[in-house]
């Protein structure tokens with residue numbers, strides 16, 4: 048009998064609610080016969096916050112932790128001050144569940160029109176650190192609202208936190224084209240940048256087959272446009288990873304095709320899978336959002352649990368769907384159903 | 391008789407040395423009859439540092455300060471540890487001379503091939519704060535080189551520093567398409583982001599004709615690829631400005647066409663004009679670098695000194711040159727001479 052996995056489902060806000068059900072359906076269908084899923088739904092996000100002020104109650108977080116993995120839709124709502132849900136829900140989960148590898152593949156699928164004139168063969172993965180850097184929330188402000196206000200943001204980086212994600216990147220490179228590009232801004236952020244570079248150089252010695260180089264974040268934004276096929280594994284910190292994965296998403300034809308995994312690679316806590324797009328309030332509730340990224344995040348969840356063949360079913364269905372119908376205007380449900388029908 | 395202006399010239403490293411003479415020649419020719427220039431050359435950069443260990447000696451900085459403006463080439467050399475020249479020379483000048491507006495226009499010239507399939511009509515200016523944020527150098531490290539190392543980087547933002555650059559952006563927008571886009575990451579960097587947004591909202595009230603909106607830095611990298619013609623004035627902090635101006639440079643066909651001004655808008659100290667490209671060690675010394683960005687930085691210098699007509703001569707010559715010969719492979723000297731011949 049197939050083993051049953053417990054999946055926490057957090058559809059969240061806006062289009063998150065529309066695309067997440069399709070991720071679940073794809074999960075089910077792909078794993079038919081090899082794994083069963085039991086879902087625990089969590090009503091978290093803007094609606095809940097506006098209703099009862101709760102963002103991520105402790106007991107619910109405890110229940111989330113008891114699952115084998117998490118499917119997340121999107122978090123963010125224009126009615127709520129920027130940062131409240133992001134810091135209180137999404138980032139709190141990434142930090143509390145120690146999801147230190149934020150894994151974000153970028154691939155230009157056949158049938159997708161890139162905004163680039165000559166995109167070439169784009170297929171790289173960004174390994175973004177997920178639990179440190181400027182995302183720690185270690186800033187403050189004095190004399191707020193006065194002409195003498197000073198506001199700070201502090202990036203905290205530890206050898207412990209950097210080394211584990213660097214190792215992950217080199218291991219991943221061994222399964223790919225064996226090249227790691229460290230992205231930072233070490234000519235300005237000399238303390239953090241120097242530490243990242245030293246740790247990369249050290250770990251690289253254990254992987255003689257993997258070549259590695261370094262690019263400043265600003266130069267990286269250029270190459271993502273001028274020569275994106277040069278990349279294999281991009282390794283970077285939390286903020287730079289946020290920035291370049293959105294640019295990469297645009298370059299491969301829109302964040303509608305970009306999934307991500309917030310991975311606790313030590314398996315102490317469940318990992319979380321989500322499309323990299325946001326809640327898109329402008330198109331929410333209109334059955335317009337593309338569920339492909341959410342469906343691909345289900346494939347990443349399957350890979351994480353060890354079901355590579357099941358994940359492959361999703362990838363193949365998505366690739367075939369995009370190749371044939373990628374340029375057709377379809378509803379959320381239509382795309383979801385079309386992909387499911389191919390599985 | 392035409393007034394004489396004193397210009398400090400810092401060619402710096404790599405291709406900086408090849409393109410800066412063309413900026414001077416363009417300056418001379420454009421201002422013929424309306425202004426004269428007296429140059430003071432400063433031997434600063436990698437060669438000097440390797441020779442005698444000097445980066446920016448105090449007396450030389452004092453002499454630089456006594457000029458009316460500064461022409462800078464590029465700073466950076468692979469033989470020298472990242473950060474030493476950048477922090478000790480380039481950023482030190484920007485900070486000590488309180489060049490709080492880092493002005494970076496992006497324009498897609500006729501005749502230039504953008505890497506985008508449908509670039510549209512790109513013409514915007516990034517107003518990057520130049521004296522605060524993560525560039526302050528307020529970080530540190532403990533237990534360096536051990537498994538317990540912690541490295542920090544601190545972003546310092548003041549209402550004083552933000553307000554003056556916000557005002558500059560709104561004033562600039564009045565002379566353009568009257569739209570300001572604030573770029574930040576206020577859903578994560580809640581202290582600094584909140585202050586930026588509040589100050590923008592306050593200053594905006596004094597400019598009822600200027601509309602303004604907000605974009606996260608990650609979303610901005612998407613729009614720069616998918617819809618760059620939407621922008622007019624982009625207002626942002628030091629690090630985000632660094633990142634998006636390089637991406638913008640790529641989108642308008644390469645940073646070879648992008649100039650910048652590090653402006654002390656209160657005129658207490660001289661402002662500095664430089665191409666946004668780096669020292670490009672890979673092509674340095676080969677008479678290959680495109681001097682157009684350096685020549686355009688001379689035009690920005692002229693505008694700053696109030697010589698709009700002279701600046702226009704440069705712009706027109708550059709535009710005509712690019713339109714006719716932009717896609718031809720030419721040497722540094724050939725491009726420089728071609729542009730000069732048109733003036």
Ligand SMILES: CC(C)[C@H](C(=O)O)[C@@H](O)C(=O)O
Pocket residue numbers: 122123133134137138289323577578608
């Ligand atoms: C919503 C936001 C906090 C988040 C981030 O910055 O990490 C998002 O942009 C992402 O990339 O997942």
Ligand SMILES: CC(C)[C@H](C(=O)O)[C@@H](O)C(=O)O
Pocket residue numbers: 234235265465466476477480481632666
């Ligand atoms: C060389 C470097 C310190 C500099 C910066 O980061 O500001 C450069 O990238 C720039 O954009 O002028």
